[in-house]
Amino acid sequence: MLHRLTAQQIADLTWTVRPEPVLGPPLPSPVIADPTFLPPDQTPDGLWHLWAHSLLGLHAYRSADGITWRSSGTVTRNALRGHVVADGPGYRLSYEKTRLFMPLGLPWSSWIESRSSDDLESWSQPTVLLRPCLDWHVRGRDRAVSNPCLVPQPDGTWNLYYSAGLTQLPDCGFPEPTYIGVATGPGPDGPFDPLPEPLLGPGDGPASLCAGALKVLACADGWVGFQNAITWDGTHSGSEIWVLGSKDGRAWTVLSDHPALAPTGSGWMATHVYALDVRDTPVGPRMYFNARDAYHWTRGRERIGLATPAM
Numbered sequence: 001m002l003h004r005l006t007a008q009q010i011a012d013l014t015w016t017v018r019p020e021p022v023l024g025p026p027l028p029s030p031v032i033a034d035p036t037f038l039p040p041d042q043t044p045d046g047l048w049h050l051w052a053h054s055l056l057g058l059h060a061y062r063s064a065d066g067i068t069w070r071s072s073g074t075v076t077r078n079a080l081r082g083h084v085v086a087d088g089p090g091y092r093l094s095y096e097k098t099r100l101f102m103p104l105g106l107p108w109s110s111w112i113e114s115r116s117s118d119d120l121e122s123w124s125q126p127t128v129l130l131r132p133c134l135d136w137h138v139r140g141r142d143r144a145v146s147n148p149c150l151v152p153q154p155d156g157t158w159n160l161y162y163s164a165g166l167t168q169l170p171d172c173g174f175p176e177p178t179y180i181g182v183a184t185g186p187g188p189d190g191p192f193d194p195l196p197e198p199l200l201g202p203g204d205g206p207a208s209l210c211a212g213a214l215k216v217l218a219c220a221d222g223w224v225g226f227q228n229a230i231t232w233d234g235t236h237s238g239s240e241i242w243v244l245g246s247k248d249g250r251a252w253t254v255l256s257d258h259p260a261l262a263p264t265g266s267g268w269m270a271t272h273v274y275a276l277d278v279r280d281t282p283v284g285p286r287m288y289f290n291a292r293d294a295y296h297w298t299r300g301r302e303r304i305g306l307a308t309p310a311m
Helices: 007-011
Strands: 015-017 033-038 048-054 057-063 070-077 079-087 090-098 110-117 127-130 145-152 158-169 174-185 210-219 222-232 237-246 272-279 286-292 302-309
Touching (some): 007 237, 048 079, 079 145, 127 145, 127 174, 145 210, 158 210, 210 272, 222 272, 237 286
Parallel strands (some): 033 272, 057 079, 237 272
Antiparallel strands (some): 057 070, 079 090, 090 110, 110 127, 145 158, 158 174, 222 237, 272 286, 286 302
């Protein structure tokens, strides 16, 4: 299992993608994106649970096998980029909240909030975890913090990894997060105090255009991070999943000279492999991710795929 491996051993894994996506976008949305999930040994009903967003909001799904999914409703509208964590007997679902999620060229304003649940069906009223409050959270008229990843620490405190700022992808017609930062708090509801400087930004490692997002897991020698780094080759943007390691959860090093997952150039993974969630499960480690099949938002579609490693 991943928590028994070092960060380098995790970076050396070879991931195999299931040929077809496991989840497509709900009409009329062209995307289903940024999956987060719980395996059946961590859920009250013994089923797989997954959350992902469309243009309509943050949706919940259930599955008996983690492959064939059925919708179980919408958690909240105008929300995206969720992350779920089991916290004792309960659960917390954090996400980016905004007033309107449409690529219409309007100023973007978002914050991170979370809801708690005992049964993954009824959710509490939201608690705000973080609002844009630092210079690098703001770009022009846009104010954005997103892609939460709540991680408990050995001393009982919590880290909130998050993305911030926005950089436009000219070929896609929408922006992606520029920086990755971390905020610290005494519990999963905060209050969270962000470090003044980002952990990762443009030009750090493979992220030539912007940092994208980071999902962090404990491992045998510290912490491992899965980053979907956003690139620019002078003509087109791209996104790949890279594996990073850290001893303290703050200073990160890229651990391989090639990505764990990359676009295929054709099919449903043609242009971008985006945000992900990866966890140990009763059937071995699984990574759910979303991928894009064309560049511009008016033509491309995003679907969710499944990758597993050779252990």
